[in-house]
Amino acid sequence: MQPFINIDLGGPAQPLLKVNHLLKYFRGGKGREVVQAVDDISFTVMKGETLGVVGESGCGKSTTARLLMQLLTQDSGELIFDGQGVGSSRLPLKAYRRQVQMVFQDSYASLNPRMTMEESIAFGQRVHGVSAREASEYARYLLAHVGLEPARFADRYPHALSGGQRQRVNIARALAMKPRLVILDEAVSALDKSVEAQVLQLLQELKRTLELTYVFISHDLHVVRWLSDRILVMYLGEVVEIGPAEQLFTASAHPYTRALLSSMPSMDPENRTLTSPLSGDPPSPIAPPSGCRFHTRCPHAKAVCAEVKPRLEAVGEGHQSACLMAQPASPWHQSIPLKEVSHVG
Structure with missing residues (x-):
């Protein structure tokens, strides 16, 4: 079952996402101080790759993720998704957000405590006009796809799941929209190492079977090296280096x-x-x-x-x-x- 269909407009050589001169400043405080959170960054995300993003806390990684997801609006700059300007008449924000999904660090806060796992996964599809029956069926399919037996987990609430199980549900919820790009912002950092390894293996398998592209943000450089094809390094709101993962490490x-x-x-x-x-x-x-x-x-x-x-x-x-x-x-x-x-x- 595939409620949404994606079309590759530019072929494999065209970047899935092109970021041009993105800038975001935050203004506030008594003196109206300006925080230069993201300052004129440009890079590309190629189709089918995992782009790792690293840097110290406060360097702008999470702000960049929210700009890519358009949860924040940039002060200047543009996003080009498979050759189309994000927010343009050819690619309105609603259509873009359907193709780009995000998994956050806090697996519990990301889920509505009043919704069952099936309802949480089906919610996005319902917003986009999919029938309740189809959305529920697909939610159960995705639960099984991320290693959670639907008969056991579909009717559970967030408090009844472990951190690793909740993060699998969050991954399934992101996949419900059949995205092309998934942004993972410290998505495994709150998990213990054994559960982290299982989720990382799951991400690799999903990327292969569903032809996904990842932007993977993490402070764990060992994990970034293992998962990423290329790595982008940020310092104080700027990109200071980007290149093939092994080349950056060696x-x-x-x-x-x-x-x-x-x-x-x-x-x-x-x-x-x-x-x-x-x-x-x-x-x-x-x-x-x-x-x-x-x-x-x-x-x-x-x-x-x-x-x-x-x-x-x-x-x-x-x-x-x-x-x-x-x-x-x-x-x-x-x-x-x-x-x-x-x-x-």
């Missing part, structure tokens, strides 16, 4: 990426470090540093880094970095040692 170009990877716990006791490679807290997004925003914490920073704002430039095939020292065409290019990531693996 030959990252931006000093922040290297420091972030160095903070990963090593499986080898001989390689474990006692001190964090990142010194201090990130600067405030209310008044970010001039030039490269990472220069105040970067061990390789030069005077020019405080004066010139680096743009994302190619540093390899499919690999971009916003670091003046890392870009081969930059007049300030220099070789940066890889010692920061020597223990990753």
Whole structure:
């Protein structure tokens, strides 16, 4: 049963989602301070891939997710979904949101406590005009698809399920709209490791069988490496590096990426470090540093880094970095040692 039908408009070479110069500032406080949450970011999400998004808390990951889902409206910039402008006459917001779904971190808060699991999964379809009978049948089909026996779980309420079971229901609820893109914002971070592994395996299987595309946001770099095809690194509201997952882990170009990877716990006791490679807290997004925003914490920073704002430039095939020292065409290019990531693996 397929209540909705998706059409691939541009073929596999056309990005499923293209993000152009997205910007979102929040204004508030006594002094009407402006928080530069997401500042002029651009990237693409290719069809069938998993794009991992990483960065420290407060870097703009979750705000970016909500902008992609259009739960927040950007101050400027645009989203292009399979060649069509989001919010245009060709792709109204309702049609876009049907094809893009989101799974949040808090599995309990994401579910209506007064709805059974079957009702929660069927709700989105009912809003889009699917009959009650068809929506209920499809909800039960999806429960089985995510490993929850409909006879046991369809009539249960959220409080009667474990965290892992609730997150499976949230995944099923997202799939009910037959989306092409699923945004997972820390969707497994609240689960214990054994349940997390089961949900990650489920996500991989669903991606393969349903031809899904993921944007996967997580603070767990080991999980991101395992699940992602490409990885996007954010720092203080900006994209500082993006490239193939293994290339970022073995030959990252931006000093922040290297420091972030160095903070990963090593499986080898001989390689474990006692001190964090990142010194201090990130600067405030209310008044970010001039030039490269990472220069105040970067061990390789030069005077020019405080004066010139680096743009994302190619540093390899499919690999971009916003670091003046890392870009081969930059007049300030220099070789940066890889010692920061020597223990990753």
